[in-house]
Amino acid sequence: MPESNQLSASFRDPSGFLFTRDGVLLRQINRSYADEYTRLMDSGLYDRLVKAGLLIPHVEADQAPVQAEFVFKVIQPERVPFISYPYEWSFSQLKDAALATLSIQKRALKAGMSLKDASAYNIQFVRGKATLIDTLSFGLYKEGQPWDAYRQFCQHFLVPLALMAHVDVRLSQLLRVYIDGVPLDLASRLLPFRTRLDFGLLTHIHVHAGAQTRYADADVKQTAPRAQMSQNAFLGLLESLEGAVRKLEWKPAGTEWGNYYDITNYSDAAFEHKKQLVGEWTARIEPSVVWDLGANNGVFSRAAAASGAFTVAFDVDPAAVEQNYRQVKAAKEQTLLPLVLDLTNPSPSLGWANRERDSFAQRGPADLVLALAVIHHLAISNNVPLPQLADFFAEAGRRLILEFVPKSDSQVKKLLATRADIFPTYTLDGFEAAFAPRFKILEKVDLRDSERTLYFMEVR
Amino acid sequence: MLFSPPPYLDPGSGSIIIQVLIASLLAIGIALRASWSKIKSLFGKKDQAVDQDDDNADA
Incomplete structure (x- = not known):
């Protein structure tokens, strides 16, 4: 067998x-x-x-x-093309996952069933939509029964969304620390006073946190028989949660790279040339999974996805990922998944025995990796030696399209303006020498109207 | 009986108590809405609030 x-x-x-x-x-x-x-x-x-x-x-x-x-x-x-985790989602992705969970629970109640858990890890993005992947999440519902997963829903969805909307969007990263969702008492302390004036947030977060502390030692068997609620009350609870989630808004504005393509030193000719090459090279190898590392709002991810590949568009900036996801929704794109990822500190393996959530690397390798205009951020801003970058990219994917940005480029000049240039090997020759042990160059093209070079490479 | 079979998550005593309180409060609203739509239907107005969740699929 x-x-x-x-x-x-x-x-x-x-x-x-x-x-x-x-x-x-x-x-x-x-x-x-x-x-x-x-x-x-x-x-x-x-x-x-x-x-x-x-x-x-x-x-x-x-x-x-x-x-x-x-x-x-x-x-x-059905197999999900790429498993992602809530700490990699933008605001609207987490919000849509929350609304999908509530919508499923409402439909389940009508069929005499109830979700026995409401974990954000049970939701994945399939064909661009938040989808429950755990077929065994449904329990039998009996009138009078409360929702066992109520606390989990609050911790996995409502609390992080409220923190992102009312405090700072980067607080989604708390989900990386607290694998069963952000603790209510912590959220209640971090959220500003105005959230107590909102009925949904007041009850489901602040009062809820207080009740947890107050009844921490209470015997469930003592309180439980009295804790009954009608199906109408259950629906009321779900509608209240839905209203609270819907009201939370976050708009990407004023973040570092949100309008990156407007402030870049790129000419239209270079931009179009790059897009055309990415499209051509991708189509030539027909990859099934592409990872675009440093995708911004996904212009070049789409050039790759046009070949039919499932493309994951990673970026460190939550604003760019949010913009990208809104485009996916608006155009009903089914093969593009935008995610938040810091390449200098990618998602680790997490949970019990470090085996519940896979690290970034464990979810690879991809058939093709795009590393467009990221090498200077990794080699110069983050001081990673070029041979180590070659190792990293060689483990991430079997083929690589990489854009080399030389020191003469204004973006690199900006990075070097405030620090000593300790990168004597950061040249075109130095780059090729460092990548040669791991990669074979298939093609090398100077981008039109630009000082940058685009490489198409294959792992040796 | 509340838990039959026993829940696979620990729902937490505080979470159970508070959700039952909130839900009971909200049930009054739902009941009022239901009677209101009945009253409205007596005067020939159609209720549009029913089955909203069916559009959530596109949320």
Whole structure:
């Protein structure tokens, strides 16, 4: 029998788990989840959610289980092209993930079911839309029952969104520290007083935080039998959460590179030449996954995605990623995923035993990496020696399109204006010598009307 | 009975208590809205608030 590997991110739920066999992603559903799975499928809830793009589609697979003593069924879910995490999402991505979760929960209630968790990690962007990927998230709902996942929803969605909207958009990075969502008491202390004047934020964050402290030692079994709420009350709660989420707004303005393309030293000719080369070279190798590192708002990611490749557009600036995501939504683009990532400190592996959330590198390699006008930021601003950059790019992807920005370029001059030039090897020759051990140059073109050079390379 | 079967997350006592309080408060609003739309329908006005969540798919 082929080897099966249980995925380390899905160990918490006794209802089943994910595993891979021969590169195919499968999910074992245990007998303890038989009633729930049957209700999900037979009530029409599954069909409605899949049709709305809110739940990942699956087929029942004729595959041997991993743990035969517990098995009810084995299903094969559609594979997500790139797994991303909430600390890599822009404001609107997290907001859409929150609204999708609430929309799913409302539809579930109508079918006599209720989400037993509301984890942001259960949402992924599939065909440009926030989609629930955990088919085993649905529990049976009985009138009177409150929402077990209420606290989790607040910590994973409402709290970080409120902090991003009312304090600073960079606070999304708290999700990287607190893997089960930002603690309510911390949020309550960080949020400004005006958030107490908003009924939704007052109740779901501030009062909620107070209640947690007050009832921290209370026995759930004592309080629980009295804690009943009607289905109307449940719907009221969901609508209140939805209203609170919808009201939170953040507009990208005034950040460093938000209007990068207006202040660049690029001529239109160089810009168009670069776009044309990226498009041509990408189309030539027909990659299935492209990573654009330093994508800004995704102009060149789109030149790559035009070849049909699924393109992940990473940028450190939340404003650029937000702009990019809004474009994806407006044009209903299905093969582009904008994400926030600091290349000088990319997402680490996180969680229990460091195995729950994959690092940036673990999610690769891509078929093609774009590194357009980023090398000077890494080599000069961040002092990374060129051979180390070659190693990094060689591990990230099998092929590389890299734009070399020389010292004579005004952008590099700006970086060197306030510091000593300790980079004697940062030249075209120095760059080629440093990358030669890891890469073979396929093509090298001087960009028209510019001092920059575009390289098309392949890992040796 | 509240938890049958036992929840797979710990919902937290404070979170359960506060959500039941908030939800009960909001239920009054929902009930009022429902009666109001009934009254309106007596006068031949159609209720547009129903089934809003079906458009959320595009949110």
